[in-house]
Amino acid sequence: MRLYPRLAVNSIKSNRQLYFPYILMSSGIIAIFYIMAALSESEEIKACKGGHSLVTLLGYSIYIIAFFALLFMFFTNSFVIKRRTKEFGLYNILGMNKKNIAGIMVWETLIMYASSLAAGLVMGILFSELAQAGLVKLAQGTNRLGFSISLFGVKYAVLVFAGIFFLIFLNSVRVVSFSNPAQMIRAENLGEKPPRANYVIGILGLVLIAAAYVLVLTINNRDSNMVILNFVWAVFPVIAGTYFIFIAGSVLLCKIMQKNGNYYYNKKHFVSVANMAFRMKRSGAGLATIAILTTMVLIMLTSTICFYSQIQSVLDSDFPRQNVFVGTFGIEDDSRKITLAEAEDLAERTSSLIDGEDLVWYSKINFVANGANGEYKITGKNERHDAFDKNDSVFSLIPLSTYNRITGNNISLADDEVLLSSLSLNKFKSDSLSFGDGRDYKVKPIEFDLYSHGRYYIDNYLVVMNDVSSYEASASGITSFVMFNKDMSDKEISALGKKIYNEFKSDEKEGETPYRLNFECDSRDVMEEEFISIYTGLIFLGIVLTILFLAATILLMYYRQISEGHEDYGKYRILKNIGMTAKDIRTTVDSMTLITFLSPLVAAIVHTSVAMYFVYQFMILQGMFDIRSLFLTAATVYLAFTVVYFICYKLTSRSYLKIVNGI
Amino acid sequence: MSYLEVQNLKKIYTTRFGGNKVQALTNVSFNVEQGEFVAIMGESGSGKTTLLNLVAALDKATEGSIVLDGTDLAAIGDSKAASFRRDNLGFVFQEFNLLDTFTVEDNILLPLVLQGKKASDIKPKAKEVANRLGIADLLGKYPFEISGGQKQRAACARALITDPKIILADEPTGALDSRSSDELLNQFASINAQGQTILMVTHSVKAASRASRVLFIKDGVIFHQLYKGESSDTAFYQKISDTLTMLTTGGDIA
Ligand SMILES: Nc1ncnc2c1ncn2[C@@H]1O[C@H](COP(=O)(O)OP(=O)(O)OP(=O)(O)O)[C@@H](O)[C@H]1O
Ligand SMILES: [Mg+2]
Numbered sequence: 048m049r050l051y052p053r054l055a056v057n058s059i060k061s062n063r064q065l066y067f068p069y070i071l072m073s074s075g076i077i078a079i080f081y082i083m084a085a086l087s088e089s090e091e092i093k094a095c096k097g098g099h100s101l102v103t104l105l106g107y108s109i110y111i112i113a114f115f116a117l118l119f120m121f122f123t124n125s126f127v128i129k130r131r132t133k134e135f136g137l138y139n140i141l142g143m144n145k146k147n148i149a150g151i152m153v154w155e156t157l158i159m160y161a162s163s164l165a166a167g168l169v170m171g172i173l174f175s176e177l178a179q180a181g182l183v184k185l186a187q188g189t190n191r192l193g194f195s196i197s198l199f200g201v202k203y204a205v206l207v208f209a210g211i212f213f214l215i216f217l218n219s220v221r222v223v224s225f226s227n228p229a230q231m232i233r234a235e236n237l238g239e240k241p242p243r244a245n246y247v248i249g250i251l252g253l254v255l256i257a258a259a260y261v262l263v264l265t266i267n268n269r270d271s272n273m274v275i276l277n278f279v280w281a282v283f284p285v286i287a288g289t290y291f292i293f294i295a296g297s298v299l300l301c302k303i304m305q306k307n308g309n310y311y312y313n314k315k316h317f318v319s320v321a322n323m324a325f326r327m328k329r330s331g332a333g334l335a336t337i338a339i340l341t342t343m344v345l346i347m348l349t350s351t352i353c354f355y356s357q358i359q360s361v362l363d364s365d366f367p368r369q370n371v372f373v374g375t376f377g378i379e380d381d382s383r384k385i386t387l388a389e390a391e392d393l394a395e396r397t398s399s400l401i402d403g404e405d406l407v408w409y410s411k412i413n414f415v416a417n418g419a420n421g422e423y424k425i426t427g428k429n430e431r432h433d434a435f436d437k438n439d440s441v442f443s444l445i446p447l448s449t450y451n452r453i454t455g456n457n458i459s460l461a462d463d464e465v466l467l468s469s470l471s472l473n474k475f476k477s478d479s480l481s482f483g484d485g486r487d488y489k490v491k492p493i494e495f496d497l498y499s500h501g502r503y504y505i506d507n508y509l510v511v512m513n514d515v516s517s518y519e520a521s522a523s524g525i526t527s528f529v530m531f532n533k534d535m536s537d538k539e540i541s542a543l544g545k546k547i548y549n550e551f552k553s554d555e556k557e558g559e560t561p562y563r564l565n566f567e568c569d570s571r572d573v574m575e576e577e578f579i580s581i582y583t584g585l586i587f588l589g590i591v592l593t594i595l596f597l598a599a600t601i602l603l604m605y606y607r608q609i610s611e612g613h614e615d616y617g618k619y620r621i622l623k624n625i626g627m628t629a630k631d632i633r634t635t636v637d638s639m640t641l642i643t644f645l646s647p648l649v650a651a652i653v654h655t656s657v658a659m660y661f662v663y664q665f666m667i668l669q670g671m672f673d674i675r676s677l678f679l680t681a682a683t684v685y686l687a688f689t690v691v692y693f694i695c696y697k698l699t700s701r702s703y704l705k706i707v708n709g710i
Numbered sequence: 711m712s713y714l715e716v717q718n719l720k721k722i723y724t725t726r727f728g729g730n731k732v733q734a735l736t737n738v739s740f741n742v743e744q745g746e747f748v749a750i751m752g753e754s755g756s757g758k759t760t761l762l763n764l765v766a767a768l769d770k771a772t773e774g775s776i777v778l779d780g781t782d783l784a785a786i787g788d789s790k791a792a793s794f795r796r797d798n799l800g801f802v803f804q805e806f807n808l809l810d811t812f813t814v815e816d817n818i819l820l821p822l823v824l825q826g827k828k829a830s831d832i833k834p835k836a837k838e839v840a841n842r843l844g845i846a847d848l849l850g851k852y853p854f855e856i857s858g859g860q861k862q863r864a865a866c867a868r869a870l871i872t873d874p875k876i877i878l879a880d881e882p883t884g885a886l887d888s889r890s891s892d893e894l895l896n897q898f899a900s901i902n903a904q905g906q907t908i909l910m911v912t913h914s915v916k917a918a919s920r921a922s923r924v925l926f927i928k929d930g931v932i933f934h935q936l937y938k939g940e941s942s943d944t945a946f947y948q949k950i951s952d953t954l955t956m957l958t959t960g961g962d963i964a
Contacts, residue, residue, distance in 0.1 A: 240852055241811070312819065312829035321811040621807040624768065625821050625868070626796020628789065 055154030076116045077167025081204045082175045085197035095188030097580025104584035119599035124215045126606040156216040186583045242328040244299040252291025259284040268664040278661045293335035297327035319639040341651035347589040350662045353680040355582040357671040366571035368530035375565045394527035403531030410527040412444040421477030429523045440506040450511045466511035468495040544568045605699040612706030619707045640700045712741035719774035734760040736930035747902040749921035750911045758911040767791040800869030800877045804884035806861040808853040815849035818867045839867045859890025879910040895920045919947040
């Protein structure tokens, strides 16, 4: 049976316009897959800060890549097969049965698998060092020179893509075996009416998207559950709505343009609008898919880059010192509340056990109060566990003595005076303050960030007054902080924690209710490692998915251009005969392709911009407040993406013009 | 000076990589007067379509000249060729060449839209031409919804709407049954009677017999021509088919 391989080679050669880009894409995907697999067991990455969790993330992302590879290759292959049904139909009529055709397809698949795999692995091996260097840089580790081939990567690439190609082969066989030869030969355009504009679906699409936007734009960071939930709930209507609008709305739009005589009967629009009226319904789904994928990529890139860029500022505010001990105290049986004086005593004793530089300790009273314009009522909510209302704020109170001790000042206040510092985004706007206990304070604003105040995503004010003891009873919590600078390993920190714990344990006396001690020891280095490994992994995955997705988009665009070019070839020949000039043809083609290219991009940018509101709220939850960086990142990502997208468009739209002009 | 003058036309096709050369036209000369209805006949491959393409400025002649109403086609650049066609020529093809994305009306309007005319000015014109060809009630339909004969009449309407100097038709009845062919030829005869110049390539003796003159082309040259003069359709039909028989058997014309 030497015939099949020969026929397979021939048909790949004669369809190189279809197969060359396809092989190029699959080898690209294989290269990426190999790189991810190789990195997931790279020693150099393990050696980075948080390298172990990064490697785990990379290990998971191999599955994600495999999934997208299957999706994209399936999608593009169905295009290829569709374009070839005519050829298969001809084989069929020339006396080959479907088994013979499947025989040819087996060989085609094998050839493509082998060539993509070979090219992909070569590319992957060449580029994996580069990718590794980039990742190590992102993870702020040190690069070592070296060259290695990951057997693990090779093995998995061979196996996974064998599976993917097999599935794709099965699908091709399915497509071919379900069509009859006459159909196959006529496969392309039979006479059909332009699709009707479906108002119901179009309007439904608009309503869904509007509802989803409202859901996102009413997100309120005071309710941390709502932030995520609303966004998740918004995702599905947006996807459905985008499909509906692209499928129905575009037809509607063409209909409206056709109704407007002066617009429609203009040589710039006439041919393109009529063409699109026919085509939009069919290509609408493809365009919507591009729009949705673009949206995902844009959101992912923007948010991860923006988060990554703010890691240091979050750490700065949470960790004014390298190490922070946070203690919340209580009495074991809740028989009474602990007093501030007791808490301060515990904090001071803790600090005496530590030798480190820049040692600071203090205790503060927290409560949640509801109100505005300086008039508040204490709510009794716990700021760590309870959901907030719209007008809730967190107040942190410290005595003037503590303030003077930490700052080294020697300020004195009258009993009805307080110093107030706004710790969150919203500044305190009134010059008086009351908590509904009959006392009115005059407010002296100060700029003082009490180290490690802990981030609340609602308004948070620090209040300094002479005597805070009258608020002890209504406090939702008394928290102590001890912090200092010292390079410490994980082990040393937990050893220190043990030491402190034992100190207080030994201090318990018979007959007295013991304190409930709750100390958390955090180190900036540990936290930083964690942050960097998470966000590095996410950014890297984001970039890889973007590349993958762009490759798929380019290919989809390209195939659409070719198949539409072939469909339209006859049309433009007629138009030329009737007297359409080459220039008119070019403007018609340009305006048509531009609209079909531009629409998914515009949709994606609109979606992403709305989603940025969610990202912002989410950022605030994470204690990141730098909205400018979000704007900047989003703008940069949009711009870069648009540029790349347009290059893709230029590259592929030329192929259409060439085919149409019969070159 | 005739309306259309074709002089010593020669066309050699060269395949893209130099290789084979095909001499499609050797030396063709003829004139067409304004208002004439000329049919061109000849065996398959004798160069009829090539000749028509040259007259339509769709292709460039290797040698020789074509002058339409005082305009030398060779002097028209590639970029102007399309607009020259649009403004001066009307086409009717064997395979109708209607665009299926347009309604019949929009198909008919197409050349005028390409000329940059206003919607309000051109719509009545489409009605008028459609009326003349008896397809006024089909204007809103799409090409796939109408019969072959109706399609060909729509194609004629599209050719006529610009008031072209000359109608070029390449086997316009080739895809039609005999009744539709007759109807179409009646249309041609009647628009010709109104003064329209027509140049038609055909394989059908019956179609050719409706013309006022028939040119026979063989091996790339005009081999013979017949004038209808005062003879009836049937008499002319007989003369044409005699000539064709002689052409194919290789005999000489008396
Ligand atoms: N684009 C081309 N390139 C090369 N040779 C061509 C080309 N077009 C036509 N020919 C050749 O020129 C000769 C004349 O072709 P033409 O199409 O003019 O014939 P025709 O008289 O119209 O035939 P038919 O009656 O079958 O339509 C033929 O031998 C044909 O093979
Ligand atoms: Mg021909």
